[in-house]
Structures are given as structure tokens and as C-alpha cells.
Amino acid sequence: MRVSINWALTTLIAVSASASAFAADASALKPPRGAKVAIVMFEDLQCPDCSRAYSMVWEVAAGHKVPVVLHDFPLPMHNWAFEAAVWARYFDHISVDLGNDFRKFIYANQIQVTRDNLLQWAQKFAGENKTAVPLDKDPDGKFAELVKADFALGQRIGVEHTPTIWVVGNSGVSQPLVEEVKDREKLGQIIEDMLSRVQPVSAVKNSSTTKAAVRKKNTVKTPKKAG
Numbered sequence: 001m002r003v004s005i006n007w008a009l010t011t012l013i014a015v016s017a018s019a020s021a022f023a024a025d026a027s028a029l030k031p032p033r034g035a036k037v038a039i040v041m042f043e044d045l046q047c048p049d050c051s052r053a054y055s056m057v058w059e060v061a062a063g064h065k066v067p068v069v070l071h072d073f074p075l076p077m078h079n080w081a082f083e084a085a086v087w088a089r090y091f092d093h094i095s096v097d098l099g100n101d102f103r104k105f106i107y108a109n110q111i112q113v114t115r116d117n118l119l120q121w122a123q124k125f126a127g128e129n130k131t132a133v134p135l136d137k138d139p140d141g142k143f144a145e146l147v148k149a150d151f152a153l154g155q156r157i158g159v160e161h162t163p164t165i166w167v168v169g170n171s172g173v174s175q176p177l178v179e180e181v182k183d184r185e186k187l188g189q190i191i192e193d194m195l196s197r198v199q200p201v202s203a204v205k206n207s208s209t210t211k212a213a214v215r216k217k218n219t220v221k222t223p224k225k226a227g
Helices: 002-021 048-064 081-094 096-108 118-128 142-157 184-196 201-206
Strands: 037-043 068-072 164-169
Touching (some): 048 068, 068 081, 068 142, 081 096, 081 118, 081 142, 096 118, 164 184
Parallel strands (some): 037 068
Antiparallel strands (some): 037 164
């Protein structure tokens, strides 16, 4: 679709012009309200490394009882990633679990998905989950704007590759895990280390150095994602 092509072209120019200006700094990221620690993942539904990491991230999160916060970061060189992210936002709007299941479904079938048949895959997923696919999934452009907002957040904190994964806590942020994220034990150990350094709520509120939290997940009147 034209919106995806135009977005990709303008974004590619922006990324090329500003890549050297960003150093990865996720210090503003915080866990969702009510959580002490969370996994934050910037993803691209057309990215093979994201496909390999997605289920592992959720499994590790479930094992350690921490939420997962997803952010869209469709890379400009991927010709259907942006549109797939908009579809994911559409299913998020129905239910958060359905949106997560759509992402898992696309990752599982990623090698068969193309720009030309993405709609058919979305229809197949919808049919299997007994939900309808509208003629226009994003008539007001709200879902596309949410994807763009996530991408802009990634740019501001220096994301350049997918997946980029942080473990964030109210005491700080881990070093990022980038691209080939396959080590469950390493991710689990990072979570345990972060949990061991959790500050009491009162200490966080009283800290003069605490920064305002960045939006964890842009949605349209839906809860934030959690594992």
C-alpha cells in the first residue's frame, strides 16, 4: 500500500541521516504500572531474528512472572513489516491476547508471507479465531500512527536492529540484547539480577533522579501488553 511505501522511503532517509546521532540509551524506559521488572522488545514482524526470539521471550517472561512490553520497529528495508504491524494493532484493538497471537501466527508463517499475500494471511488468522476482517482495518489511520510512534520512540533511544530487548526495572535498565537472542538462561539471569535490585516503591517515588516513564505500549483504548 502507498502509505507503507511512502513511510518506508521517508523513514529510510531519516534513519540514514541520523543513525550516527543516536547512542542506545533506554534509561527512560520503565516497567508497566504495577510491575517491578519487565521485558521490553522492539520487533519487526518480517525479521527472522524476531521470529526466533518471540516465543522464547514470552516463555522466559512467564517463567519469571514478569510482563512483556512490545514496541513496533518495522525496518524500512522490509516491504510488508509496517503493514503487518498495522494489522497487529487492529487485532490488539479487539483484544491484547488476539494481537499477540497474530504476531505469533505471522512469525510462524513468516517465510511464506509476502506483501501481496499479507491480507490473505490476516484473513486466515481471523477465520481461525472466529473474528471478522473489515474492508478497511484502519480507516482513520490511528493504528498506523501508533506504529510510527513506536518507531520514533525506538529512534530516540537508539534502536537500530531488531529484535532489541531490554530488561527494565525501577532500579535501572539492562544492557540490550540485540538481533540473535537465543540464550534463555542469559535472559533469565538478567531478569533475576534486575529483580534482586528492585527498589521499594517509596524509594522510587522519593528519588530525585527518577525520570518520567516513556509510554510502554501505544494502543487504542486497550490495556498494556503483559505476559
